[in-house]
Amino acid sequence: MPVNISLCMIAKNESDFIGNCLKSALPYVNQIIVVDTGSTDQTPEIARNLGAEVYFYNWNNDFSAARNHSLEKATGDWILFLDCDEEIDPNLGHHLLEAVQSKDYDAYYLDVRNLLGGDHEVTFQSIRLFRNLPQFRFKGKIHEQISDSIFTHSGSGRIGRLNVTLLHHGYNPERVNIPSKIVRNVGLLEESRKDQNCQDGFYLYNVGIEYIRQGQYQKALENFIEALKVTNPNSGYAPPLVNKLLVCLIELGRYRDALEQLAYFQSVYPDYSDLFLLQAACHIRCGRFSLAADSIEKFLKTPDRNPRYPVEGKIFSQSPKQLLTQIKPFLLQKAKQFQLSVCILAKNEEKNIARCLRSVGEIADKILLIVTECSDNTLNIAYQMGANLYRLNWSDSFAKLRNFALRNASGDWVLFLNGDEEINSADLAALVEGLNNSTFIGYKIRQRTFYDAVNRDNYRDQAVCRLIRNEQDLCYKSRIMEDIDHSIVEKHGDMSLSYLPVTVFHYGPHVKSELKQEVFRRNVFLLAKDVRERGKNPVLQQEMGFQFYNSGKYKAALVQFQAAHNLYGTNIPANLFCGIIKCLFKLKKYNEILPLANKAIDLYPDYTDLHYYHGFSFLKLGFLRSARECFEKCLQLGDAPWEKYDTCSGVGSFLPHCRLAEIHLQQGNIDKSLEHYRSAVQIIGGADMAIPPLTNIFLSQFQPERLLEFLKENNLDNVRNLCTAAVVANKKKCLLASLELWQMAIEKLITTKDYEQYPAIAAAMFQTLSYIYAEAIQHNPGDEQLQNIREFFK
Numbered sequence: 001m002p003v004n005i006s007l008c009m010i011a012k013n014e015s016d017f018i019g020n021c022l023k024s025a026l027p028y029v030n031q032i033i034v035v036d037t038g039s040t041d042q043t044p045e046i047a048r049n050l051g052a053e054v055y056f057y058n059w060n061n062d063f064s065a066a067r068n069h070s071l072e073k074a075t076g077d078w079i080l081f082l083d084c085d086e087e088i089d090p091n092l093g094h095h096l097l098e099a100v101q102s103k104d105y106d107a108y109y110l111d112v113r114n115l116l117g118g119d120h121e122v123t124f125q126s127i128r129l130f131r132n133l134p135q136f137r138f139k140g141k142i143h144e145q146i147s148d149s150i151f152t153h154s155g156s157g158r159i160g161r162l163n164v165t166l167l168h169h170g171y172n173p174e175r176v177n178i179p180s181k182i183v184r185n186v187g188l189l190e191e192s193r194k195d196q197n198c199q200d201g202f203y204l205y206n207v208g209i210e211y212i213r214q215g216q217y218q219k220a221l222e223n224f225i226e227a228l229k230v231t232n233p234n235s236g237y238a239p240p241l242v243n244k245l246l247v248c249l250i251e252l253g254r255y256r257d258a259l260e261q262l263a264y265f266q267s268v269y270p271d272y273s274d275l276f277l278l279q280a281a282c283h284i285r286c287g288r289f290s291l292a293a294d295s296i297e298k299f300l301k302t303p304d305r306n307p308r309y310p311v312e313g314k315i316f317s318q319s320p321k322q323l324l325t326q327i328k329p330f331l332l333q334k335a336k337q338f339q340l341s342v343c344i345l346a347k348n349e350e351k352n353i354a355r356c357l358r359s360v361g362e363i364a365d366k367i368l369l370i371v372t373e374c375s376d377n378t379l380n381i382a383y384q385m386g387a388n389l390y391r392l393n394w395s396d397s398f399a400k401l402r403n404f405a406l407r408n409a410s411g412d413w414v415l416f417l418n419g420d421e422e423i424n425s426a427d428l429a430a431l432v433e434g435l436n437n438s439t440f441i442g443y444k445i446r447q448r449t450f451y452d453a454v455n456r457d458n459y460r461d462q463a464v465c466r467l468i469r470n471e472q473d474l475c476y477k478s479r480i481m482e483d484i485d486h487s488i489v490e491k492h493g494d495m496s497l498s499y500l501p502v503t504v505f506h507y508g509p510h511v512k513s514e515l516k517q518e519v520f521r522r523n524v525f526l527l528a529k530d531v532r533e534r535g536k537n538p539v540l541q542q543e544m545g546f547q548f549y550n551s552g553k554y555k556a557a558l559v560q561f562q563a564a565h566n567l568y569g570t571n572i573p574a575n576l577f578c579g580i581i582k583c584l585f586k587l588k589k590y591n592e593i594l595p596l597a598n599k600a601i602d603l604y605p606d607y608t609d610l611h612y613y614h615g616f617s618f619l620k621l622g623f624l625r626s627a628r629e630c631f632e633k634c635l636q637l638g639d640a641p642w643e644k645y646d647t648c649s650g651v652g653s654f655l656p657h658c659r660l661a662e663i664h665l666q667q668g669n670i671d672k673s674l675e676h677y678r679s680a681v682q683i684i685g686g687a688d689m690a691i692p693p694l695t696n697i698f699l700s701q702f703q704p705e706r707l708l709e710f711l712k713e714n715n716l717d718n719v720r721n722l723c724t725a726a727v728v729a730n731k732k733k734c735l736l737a738s739l740e741l742w743q744m745a746i747e748k749l750i751t752t753k754d755y756e757q758y759p760a761i762a763a764a765m766f767q768t769l770s771y772i773y774a775e776a777i778q779h780n781p782g783d784e785q786l787q788n789i790r791e792f793f794k
Helices: 018-025 043-049 063-072 094-099 147-154 178-192 201-213 217-229 238-251 255-268 274-285 289-301 320-330 353-360 378-384 398-408 425-436 484-492 513-534 538-550 554-568 574-586 590-603 608-621 624-637 654-666 670-681 687-701 705-713 719-731 735-752 755-779 784-788
Strands: 005-011 031-036 053-056 078-081 086-088 107-115 121-131 159-168 340-345 366-371 388-391 413-418 421-423 442-450 459-469 497-506
Touching (some): 005 063, 094 159, 121 147, 255 378, 289 320, 320 425, 353 378, 366 378, 366 398, 378 388, 425 497, 442 484, 459 497, 484 497, 538 574, 624 654, 654 670, 670 687, 687 705, 687 719, 719 755
Parallel strands (some): 005 078, 340 413, 366 388, 442 497
Antiparallel strands (some): 086 159
């Protein structure tokens, strides 16, 4: 006797989906039942035209009640239930007909593949095919499920697994209004809180799911934790509950907690392969790429997945194999032949500390975070990323903090960082190779200090001793300065200290002005204490000068630099010469710079910064020929070697090009000036310096449209350059030219999809609108509409 299948569905305003759904099921079912809960579109007509029996049901905010009403109308031996936004994979549907012939099972799991937009998808198992028995009924006002009643009456042994896939479009933002769906779901779930029969683990799990969709991970986590307390690990929704709980912990940055939970749940669900991917995600977020690779390899080696578990099979929207390829250059743990302790000093660095810790996660065997005060989230972030935390009383000495770190470091080597720094990831391999074969006691590496939070091309480079062997006889002495190199030389000689081509990025100058003043006062206070205890010292005086200079107190800085100059005698360091010259330049004492620069250049002829300020002083004094010779020398030398000198960005490249352009412009040679500006723009970091004066030349000397032609002809018409030029055109009140420039910028953005340039476009557009508004309000001061938008342009 043939076995019949009834397809049972509920629907409301599903005209976009229901046709495809029913067509996908027609080859396999004998009856179609659609319970309509209030459609105002063509859903009932579409269903009837495809052979469905349509029943109308008064909606009462209860999905289970509507589902169960559809079951009452079913006459088939088996029931298949689908959502309207689902379709049966046509390559696998025939297995439905085979399954219902079996006498061994009362229900079957099917694969449900959630298509989430792009190539992102999640696959999970759901009971969708079951015998038409009166004891099998749905439960739950929303996210209704039938599995509990089937488990209760038949047991898990009577539930099979079918190789049938349902394609679910319901959470694809390209096809569905997700926000409105979430609002509906949350409303129904909140209403269900009043029903004590709904207060079970499955209900709490579904509340958490909706909070995840809203991005409210803390609220989701709270519901998942409560759900876990009352959920049997063997329940059908238990594995996805665990998965989502771990996702929340990861999204909240609670990596240590997530890894502890993973260790437990991997013992409960040893064949749940996606847990290895979540483990890898934790390690990647912490910069531990080798551990992440180990977890990914375990995922790849896991046998065929258990049908109980939802499977996403991706990390950060990438396949495990893709991610393995990406992180391969950073897998350094096996190449290391040493143990490394990383010591980090920090205070209220919640914006930077994760970046700092992530940069050393792969190479660090132990991370020590040392704080004296902390009123933000720094400690929690560091703890979750695996750092060992130490709180010390502040005793007016960074040396004591660093020496404490040295005593507690356990590695062969010690790396010192501050909380607002990070190691350049591209240099980690060089660091490992250098230390593997090292015969030195310590290394100086490059510290690159950025002065602009937006423009990373504005920086200063200097050599600092940050890598040292874990030797008991080494110690810091100065309260503030990085002076461990002096201890190395004293104990082990000049040849014990070398350089490694490794860069530390320092973001300290990004702090707010009031914090800068606080740091300045603290540093000067500590240096003054050092001077009182250790006596007059040229190194301390020079550092005092730099503190004043960085705080904009150039007269005071000059006094300190000159005091250091006198204490050094005849052996004046290059950086001190440069400090004095820069102070004189800020104070516009150009005549005093010339003889000093000549003396300094005789001693340090390869220090490009000296030549640059020498030339800039000539330019300010009107000695154009001498200035040009100096800037041409800068281009010849290129940037000075960081191992020898403190250097600023661009002094050997785009800066002299810009100055040469100024000289040629003063001499009336516009073509030569444009040539140098073009060269400056083509150098990394030069565009922001060269585009504004280049734009001014075209706006004042030529027709504005010539600027666009010039940028296109020289392949300089990228989004950022166009926006910078648009801002300049605004200031010159060339509004039409400005509009053309940022319109071109938008067209470029659409083509290149370089969405990081959105802020530049927004700034240029808003400034244009500001100028237009100023003109409009000037000529129409009483216009009500203009008055209403005044606040936007203040």
